[in-house]
Amino acid sequence: MKAIFEAIFLVFMIIANLFFLLQIEEFPQEGWDELGPAAYPRLILLVMLLILIYLFIRVVIKLLKIRGTGFNFSLNTGRNIIIKYKKVLISILLFLLYIFSINYAGFRLSTFSYLLVTQWILSPRKKKNLPPIIIASLLIGFGIPFFFETYLGVMFPQGILFQ
Structure with missing residues (x-):
């Protein structure tokens, strides 16, 4: 059961990695640099892709061995996986929503x-946890862009709604 979830997760990671590799091709090319600004991210993504493919092959081999022992995957098993990893799946969906927003x-x-x-979502839902969550979110969400824009001159995306 765990191996099936790992295989599904690795497929999503490989797809995301390929998506990012395609996005890197849209980086502007500098005339004075042979490699350009996309060289380092491309290298990192290619290494990640190789590692993900290796892990996927290992999981498939593991699944084939389990299949030979009479392992059956049913709808109830799939539901149990979703219930068990509910917070992980919600976190992944929130991250994707964050990237697109x-x-x-x-x-x-x-x-x-x-x-x-x-x-x-990830913390124990107690009222005493709310102030540190709000403070951390404010500091990271607004403090880091302020520091980078003020002192380092790095601009962050403003968004279509605020231009």
Whole structure:
């Protein structure tokens, strides 16, 4: 059961990795640099892709060995996996929503919202946990962009809604 979840997760990771590799091709090319700004991220993504493919092959081999022992996967097993990993799946969905919302709501608002909701879901839901969650979300969501833009000159996405 765990191996099936691992295989599904690895397939999603491989697809995401390939998506990011395609996005890197859109980086602007600098005339003075042979490699360009996409060289280092491309290298990291290619190494990650090789590791993911290796892990996927290992999981498939493991599944084939389990299949020979009479392992059956049913709908109830799939439900149990979803129930067991509910918070992980919600976190992944929230992360994808966060990535896509940066273009519309901007880095600050998207990061603040993502951190606030994710920390609230993953933490024990007690009122005493809410102030540190809000403070951490505010500091990271608004403090980091302020520091980078003010002192380092690095601009963060403003979003379509705030331009």
